Amino acid sequence: MQNKHESVLIFFVLVFTLSIPFWVLGVIYPIQLLPGLPISALGAFAPALAGLILIYKNDHLPGVLQLLQRSFDFKRIKNRNWYLFIILIPPVKAVLAYGFMRAIGGSLPNPAPLTFDVFPLFAVFFIAALGEEIGWSGYVTEPLQRRFGTLAAGVLLGSVWAIWHFIPLMQVSRSVEWIAWWSLETIASRTIMVWLYTHGGRSVFAAAVFHAMSNLCWQLFPTNGSYYDPRVFGLITLCIAIAVFTAERLLTKNKVNL
Numbered sequence: 001m002q003n004k005h006e007s008v009l010i011f012f013v014l015v016f017t018l019s020i021p022f023w024v025l026g027v028i029y030p031i032q033l034l035p036g037l038p039i040s041a042l043g044a045f046a047p048a049l050a051g052l053i054l055i056y057k058n059d060h061l062p063g064v065l066q067l068l069q070r071s072f073d074f075k076r077i078k079n080r081n082w083y084l085f086i087i088l089i090p091p092v093k094a095v096l097a098y099g100f101m102r103a104i105g106g107s108l109p110n111p112a113p114l115t116f117d118v119f120p121l122f123a124v125f126f127i128a129a130l131g132e133e134i135g136w137s138g139y140v141t142e143p144l145q146r147r148f149g150t151l152a153a154g155v156l157l158g159s160v161w162a163i164w165h166f167i168p169l170m171q172v173s174r175s176v177e178w179i180a181w182w183s184l185e186t187i188a189s190r191t192i193m194v195w196l197y198t199h200g201g202r203s204v205f206a207a208a209v210f211h212a213m214s215n216l217c218w219q220l221f222p223t224n225g226s227y228y229d230p231r232v233f234g235l236i237t238l239c240i241a242i243a244v245f246t247a248e249r250l251l252t253k254n255k256v257n258l
Contacts, residue, residue: 007054011140012160014050019043019164026171035224038171044128047135054139070138071130071208076201085196086206089240090213094221097232106229109222122216129211130204136161136190137197137207150198151191151245158190159183181230188237189214195244 019040026040033039055063077083101108136157144153162183169179193207200206218225 008140008143011050011054011135014053015046015135015164018046018049019167022046023167023171026168030171032172034219035226036172036218036228038168040168040171041128043168045131047132047139048130049135051135051139067134067138070204071134072205073201073203074205076203077206078201082196082200082206086200086210087213089192090210090217093214093233093236093240094217096236097229098221100232100236101227101229106227108227111220111222114220118216118220121219122212125212125215125219126208129208129215133204133207133211137193138204141194141197142202145194145198150194154191154194154241155187157194158187161190162186178230181234184234185230185237188234188241191241192237192244195241195248 022040022043025042026038029039031039033041052064052067055067059066098108098111141153141157144157147153148156165182165186166179169182174182193210196210197203197207218228221228
């Protein structure tokens with residue numbers, strides 16, 4: 001879908017404004033939906049709502065329906081090999097982080113065996129990811145790309161994405177240092193997502209699957225993410241992002257199509 005009327009700044013302001021009631025809810029009821037996930041995380045649908053409001057203003061109901069249909073636009077992914085990147089990058093990150101932390105003497109418990117519980121957990125994370133990616137990927141990524149290019153768009157959007165999480169993170173008592181390292185991972189992860197979105201057919205579905213897989217791997221990391229170290233995950237994600245964009249530059253220089 002081509003949006004002729006996007007306003008990136010208004011979109012960002014609207015996302016933060018729509019999130020305020022959920023942040024207040026997190027203050028009134030300081031409970032966690034899952035370990036490390038405050039009730040204010042229910043504001044995950046603010047980006048989608050912001051995008052839909054702005055689309056409706058100009059394109060009315062047909063535009064809204066068209067954006068919502070992007071939730072399952074998997075047919076845009078013409079080359080099925082992109083699913084390997086979409087699905088495997090998050091667990092590869094987790095495995096590398098676990099191996100590194102054990103190698104340097106970290107006292108980590110053995111990973112719990114996977115059960116069928118992962119499927120409903122993934123479904124929950126996927127629905128929440130759509131609440132974000134309809135807005136982040138479906139509405140605002142392409143205008144940012146047209147103006148700044150893929151890498152800069154990923155860094156800019158990733159920075160806004162990270163800042164948007166600051167209040168919920170503080171509501172689960174994360175330290176400033178923890179949030180800073182987590183932000184590094186978040187920004188690097190968004191650059192990868194923008195890259196995948198661009199080359200994987202501009203699919204919101206693909207972005208949501210990657211997003212949901214990332215959250216699932218966090219909850220599956222021992223124990224319910226309590227051993228998650230943002231320093232390790234941040235540096236690993238940064239290395240993956242650098243490798244991805246370096247490889248793309250080399251392939252582009254040699255005129256090899258991705």
